[in-house]
Amino acid sequence: MAYRVTLIPGDGTGPELVDATRRVLEATGVAFDWDHQVAGEEVMHEHGGNPLPDPTLESIRINKVALKGPITTPVGGGFRSVNVALRKELDMYAQVRPCKSYPGVRSRFQDVDLVIIRENTEDLYAGIEYEQGSEDAEELIAWIESKGGRLRWDDAGLSIKPISVTGTRRIFEFAFDWARRNGRRQVTAVHKANIMKFSDGLWLRVAREVAAENDDILFNDRIVDNMCMQLVQRPEEYDVLVLPNLYGDVLSDLCAGMIGGLGMAPGANHGEDVAVFEPTHGSAPKYAGQNKANPMAELLSGVLMLRHLDEHDAARRVERAIAAVIREGTRVTYDMKPTRDDPTAVGTSEVADAIIERLGDA
Ligand code: NAD
Numbered sequence: 356m357a358y359r360v361t362l363i364p365g366d367g368t369g370p371e372l373v374d375a376t377r378r379v380l381e382a383t384g385v386a387f388d389w390d391h392q393v394a395g396e397e398v399m400h401e402h403g404g405n406p407l408p409d410p411t412l413e414s415i416r417i418n419k420v421a422l423k424g425p426i427t428t429p430v431g432g433g434f435r436s437v438n439v440a441l442r443k444e445l446d447m448y449a450q451v452r453p454c455k456s457y458p459g460v461r462s463r464f465q466d467v468d469l470v471i472i473r474e475n476t477e478d479l480y481a482g483i484e485y486e487q488g489s490e491d492a493e494e495l496i497a498w499i500e501s502k503g504g505r506l507r508w509d510d511a512g513l514s515i516k517p518i519s520v521t522g523t524r525r526i527f528e529f530a531f532d533w534a535r536r537n538g539r540r541q542v543t544a545v546h547k548a549n550i551m552k553f554s555d556g557l558w559l560r561v562a563r564e565v566a567a568e569n570d571d572i573l574f575n576d577r578i579v580d581n582m583c584m585q586l587v588q589r590p591e592e593y594d595v596l597v598l599p600n601l602y603g604d605v606l607s608d609l610c611a612g613m614i615g616g617l618g619m620a621p622g623a624n625h626g627e628d629v630a631v632f633e634p635t636h637g638s639a640p641k642y643a644g645q646n647k648a649n650p651m652a653e654l655l656s657g658v659l660m661l662r663h664l665d666e667h668d669a670a671r672r673v674e675r676a677i678a679a680v681i682r683e684g685t686r687v688t689y690d691m692k693p694t695r696d697d698p699t700a701v702g703t704s705e706v707a708d709a710i711i712e713r714l715g716d717a
Pocket of ligand 1: 639
């Protein structure tokens with residue numbers, strides 16, 4: 356039976372990256388019935404000015420799985436990020452970003468194999484903000500002071516940091532489940548509970564409760580600043596890290612940097628019963644249509660999708676083929692060569708060809 360999967364090519368370099376990934380996934384022998392859908396600036400005029408058309412959302416809701424290319428957010432207005440809107444519409448509360456080093460990738464670090472799970476709906480990114488000098492901000496400051504709170508200066512803007520029991524419980528339940536399904540051994544809760552007792556403190560308390568219900572997986576916790584130091588000193592001691600929104604945003608870039616940068620960082624967004632797989636990087640518009648961009652992050656997102664579909668053998672084969680092509684270092688894009696103007700660099704589609712050739716290797 357073929358898997359029906361929503362396929363969103365995106366824009367910029369997205370269509371080339373998604374096409375390369377689609378070809379590799381099909382070459383595994385796993386059958387896909389792609390449901391082609393669109394989103395972004397280029398298609399909004401066909402959908403009454405909506406960059407995230409209803410049929411696209413509906414398709415993901417029905418198929419429950421999507422493979423997506425990056426989508427450009429126009430600078431200076433137009434519309435808000437389609438990527439953020441998609442996560443909101445589908446309540447995709449968990450962002451998964453594996454960061455794994457492959458020999459042959461230029462990086463200061465070797466043997467990194469971490470997974471960042473970021474809560475994606477709460478925390479300082481919840482969008483509850485009050486502009487300095489506004490009536491609302493002044494009212495809120497007056498209310499805080501009436502409760503005995505003290506602001507250093509009252510000409511402050513305010514961003515509220517909500518962290519709920521419900522949101523924390525569901526991200527940790529997701530994280531333990533993900534860890535178990537993917538053969539991981541340890542979950543680390545990252546926080547600043549020593550300072551923010553009622554938000555991060557709650558996060559840590561609920562994390563411990565969920566950990567006690569999942570005692571087949573090791574659990575520990577780290578304060579976020581100490582976590583950063585430990586990650587660069589001994590990343591091998593860590594496995595799955597679970598973070599609130601803001602720390603998750605920062606540490607996922609830190610870890611992407613440790614494994615060779617954005618070109619190597621895949622991602623997935625999970626909701627209650629939907630999952631959208633996409634690379635961490637953006638649409639790299641300056642390379643659009645040039646068969647130049649590195650497809651590795653989109654391909655590795657495809658590997659995550661195979662695992663999500665329980666196609667573990669195909670996932671292993673694609674990952675091994677990717678690792679072999681990287682190790683050889685010949686048929687890779689310009690950004691994986693020792694210098695960026697290396698004339699031996701190949702294009703996006705040739706990388707896919709090289710990986711397809713290696714799929715059959717034992
Ligand atoms: P970007 O990730 O597109 O590019 C950052 C740098 O990395 C650029 O130099 C780019 O050329 C390079 N790069 C990125 N991906 C590459 C690849 N696969 N191969 C080789 N080089 C690559 O980030 P940006 O320039 O800040 O964003 C461009 C657009 O993408 C923006 O409109 C942004 O909003 C959007 N964006 C979309 C998503 C998404 O769809 N999920 C995520 C991030 C950014």
